[in-house]
Amino acid sequence: MSYIVVLLFSLGVCVVHCGRHTLQYDISLVSSYSHSVPHYTITAYIDGLQYGRYDSATRRGQVLIPSMVIPSRSTHLKHMLLQIEFAQKQEVAEKQKMESLMGFLNKTHGNGEFHVFQRKFACELHKDGTISGYDEIAFDGKELMTFDRERVVHVPVTQEALAMTQLWNRNYDYAKINKLYMENDCIENMKMYLLYVSTDLERKVPPKVKVSSSESESGTKLHCRVYGFYPRDVEVKWIKNGRDEIHSEEAAQILPNPDGTYQIRVSVGVTPEEGATYSCHIDHSSLEKTLVVPFEPSHRSASRILILVMAVLFFAFVALGIFVTGNRKRRETFNVLFCTYPWVVWPPIP
Template identity: 55%
Template structure:
């Protein structure tokens, strides 16, 4: 039945596949349970749009796009697949932890991550990639053309033979990437066209912090969709400042995205700094200036408030003393009159 539905949609909506498309699977697993966080989870995106999820708490595959809920049998199959897949991910995580000496610290929670993607180009060319990471550090990547996994770090070189022999299954990964993954993408695309066309404008906040060499400027851009965005710091309106930190676009729970771009600068007299944001939802480039005087303004305001309070207290004390003096003189007059 699921295959029949897939065939119907493939025949009825061929025009949907114009352009390039990507289907992403983000897998994460914790070495031990943590409060409020599923120990195992899979999140799926199509062209940056949050489609669905599975995790060890709900133990069901779910779509976030209501129009996709017609694929009930497909969801059931994805649920069974995700449950079986968890066993394989646990084995891979334990292998990486053991080889990288991450098992000695019993109190630490290790994070295993796997990113899997298939790509369909406008001319019909199929591509994709796959990455494995431990504690946020990329360890192994997949070479699709050679059907082999390769090391992303020097320490991973030694373990590659064992990984490719016992844990990689390069041939099976390539087959899934070029067949089932592409079929799933074609199944979803006809029903999410309107969702893919939505646009959410970014919010921008700029701030600063002290650094060893001067000042670090931060530009936090959040709440935007689609995923692609260009964020950079500009000095004196036209000079781009290159960041030494790698800036990653991260997903938000609501399906939008966020990114933070930071640069180190040595403040100069008269120099101006601003964060420039380019996004498809914007009619023109957004430029948010960083005002170094903002902290000084706050300081002046606080000093002004303190002086006002001090003045009020002094005035009150002065009036109180005057009143006491006035009462004393009145009492003297009354005594003289009584005498």
Template identity: 60%
Template structure:
């Protein structure tokens, strides 16, 4: 029963199945999260669904209602409002049933993992279900279950069973596969119905998926222990893929020791900040180069002269401090010598 609900949910919530671009292909991704106890600001249970980069739908225990997270203007021209309402009602019903199933499975896994149910403990159960339609027409996919951020169970599509990824999950696998016997159905869905859903909704959501939003860019600087850091913040762009790098004197790339992560914005766009550490050099120029599919040409944002002047001010200030320190040291030495000279004169007298 629980697995049937899972399959139907995946089918009916395809407005929200997550897909990421992969070399011209498309992906459905479906993410479930459950936490053990109520926590301020977090639903105890949630489903987030995407098509490619597009977050399309969600369900949470706070509202207990399935929601579409995309504009319905284009869909209403294809699907009447009444049909959409029935669609959401069915999604809600199956999500509510799946919520109960996932609660039971989390408790089962925690019991075998010797996890306590103390309210001071924060435990998180996550399930990821993915199917992929590759550019050459082949299909693939995977399913994973994690507890407290660590993957513990995965679907083995060859043996068509769930297998342990961590040693601690080994003791429960036989009972888990008997109690939650849905590996066969999940594999079939992954390779068949899920792929058909990708093709269907690519048509419905083509306008959303093909939209392009150009990045906005800001550059700034800050001081660090070993020099100066230059920051390039690109934000508000879509789709996700972007290249951001710092260039010195118009030709030399400056490599960053910090890994830059592309992060989602609430409006469905993305952002990234790339920072590099430099040693200020008078006359050197620095610029941030941003390459994105929404741009006809690469966007080049120079580190403005007003900002560079801060570098030069730093250089000048450092030099001035050295001069003042040298001057003060000279006066100190001169005073000491003069003082010793007067002392010797006094002794001679």
């Protein structure tokens, strides 16, 4: 079942190549229901690989990796059922948090408006056996608070979230519950899933690349779209004259595709210079060396089109010349034959 997931903020996911394993849950809650956007969704990742999903439209979980579907094992099936039950209970808890946030932020329902509560929760297991993690909460695309595991408190990111975090830290056990789950259940689940998805995590799919440009009042923008790659980690950058990196003012997000691969678009603003060259450089674990895709300015394309048009016109003139020459010879032949044999009726000559 396909649907649109509203993601208004994005924070990095470190995969196994960073020297640690990560189990992450992306939670999204929309205030007003729409048939195109499930009211509540949880998307689960193991080392950047999307393996599961839950949404309030079906109130069921969906396993996205075939190797994790083992119905013959009763313990595995029981675990999956418990995860679905946990997701259903979590849906109620997240709705309460969202209502609380909307009250503090003076947000209301209705009038065709909708609001989005988002949360990223993860536990991380390092090579030396130590544990870490994060819990980040955003509202309408703006990050509000984070979780401090060492002090077991929520920390405001913005001034408007100060009163909210003080209330949570003083009157609720959210922080303690987060710490217990992060250091125990989350880690145990991660170890279990890694046994099933090790082959999937080793899979490598090279990226496809498309470069383009667009013009606006602010100037020229170059776009490098990299898509269809796996695993998630990738480095994409624009290089001028083969050596100078062009920094992008836009934050590039790595987004998931329905087939389990990923995509990203990196755009930079440039001022075209005579003789300057631009190229998109892509580094990915599936590639033996950096993939370099040059950008060809529009005037080069125009030159190619002009050359093609001139070639077509040239051949058209040649064909016309042959036609005229042949036509003239046919008329001369007609005149000779008509004068010699005037009783022969010839078809009209065009």
